[in-house]
Amino acid sequence: MTSTAEITEKYIENHPSIKDCLKKELLNYTQLSKLIAKELEIRNKTSIEAIQIAARRYIRKIKSEDINEDKIIEILKQSELEIKNKVVTIVIEKLYYPEKLIEIELKIKKNKDLFYSIEGSNAITIVTNEKYFEEIKKLFSKNLLETHKNLILIKLKSPKIIEKVPGIAGFIYSKFAENGVNIIETMSCWTDNLFIIEEDHLSEVMGFLKF
Incomplete structure (x- = not known):
């Protein structure tokens, strides 16, 4: 069975504009969790809270990706x-x-x-x-x-x-x-x-x- 964290990450990955806003810390996690829960028809309160936790973990993950992105851009500047x-x-x-x-x-x-x-x-x-x-x-x-x-x-x-x-x-x-x-x-x-x-x-x- 797919976990809440996996569902949340997949949703964000499929919505580049949301991912970009998360990187820039422009989104309210509570509102984002409610949006994901609504679109995926998740009614359970515990699951909505789990979505919020998963989203916060995801922002830490993509911020670490940004470090690698900086390396990539530096190499491409030399290309x-x-x-x-x-x-x-x-x-x-x-x-x-x-x-x-x-x-x-x-x-x-x-x-x-x-x-x-x-x-x-x-x-x-x-x-x-x-x-x-x-x-x-x-x-x-x-x-x-x-x-x-x-x-x-x-x-x-x-x-x-x-x-x-x-x-x-x-x-x-x-x-x-x-x-x-x-x-x-x-x-x-x-x-x-x-x-x-x-x-x-x-x-x-x-x-x-x-x-």
């Missing part, structure tokens, strides 16, 4: 952003790793252009420059699943210490979610985190990734 425009993604069916894909990869890299391939269970996503879009579409016309054009690739290059601090990826992804920006594709390599977004969101993303 650099690299932007590439005219990026496309092409998703092909994964029947095998096609020889044609290796050939086009070698060609693009020989030209010192952008190329990434992400291999999933049933598909392979190709990330490259727009000028290769039609050529790749033609090569894999029978196995084509999805394409995206007019994209931007954002590379966040961080110091080596990033691998020792937990929560950085979650913190960054939350910034995209909070600002309503969809990530078309994402990947990472050691200290680099890459995000592919629609070009219309570039200025917005540059704003919330400025630390």
